[in-house]
Amino acid sequence: MKLFTPREAAKVLGISYPTLKQWIYKRKIRTVRTAGGHHRIPETEVDKFLDQVLGPGTASKRRPNFRRISGRNQLVGRVTEIKISGLMAQVDLSIGGQHITSIITADAVREMRLKVGETAAALVKSTEVMVVRP
Secondary structure, eight states: OOEEOHHHHHHHHTOOHHHHHHHHHTTSSOOEEOTTSOEEEEHHHHHHHHHHHHOSSOHHHHOTTSOOOSOOOEEEEEEEEEEEETTEEEEEEEETTEEEEEEEEHHHHHHHTOOTTOEEEEEEETTEEEEEOO
16 A cells, blocks of 8 residues: 655645645544554545545536646546557556556656656547646
């Protein structure tokens, strides 16, 4: 199980560090304590709050920074792994506790500047899955 520091979790969720610390103190988000007494946030907890931080409402309201496209099946999540081999890349996204994998070009990964921990959307169209970044 991957554990985030409070700063890393705040960055992934797009909230301030002080806000995340308040969530920890108010027990709004579950943490694990290290031997030194530091808080670490499990990946599953970060994924639970990703939808809440992005906001409720219709898909278009939740994704104002993503490209406007006709596809309705956009699943917003967090990049968990990127493997680049030659011309192709494998991008894994964690979406609501589920994982989805897309095979895209290595150039696309570099062009979108995808990095592990960042927010991205998987666009599902028939048998193809594309990755979109705000």
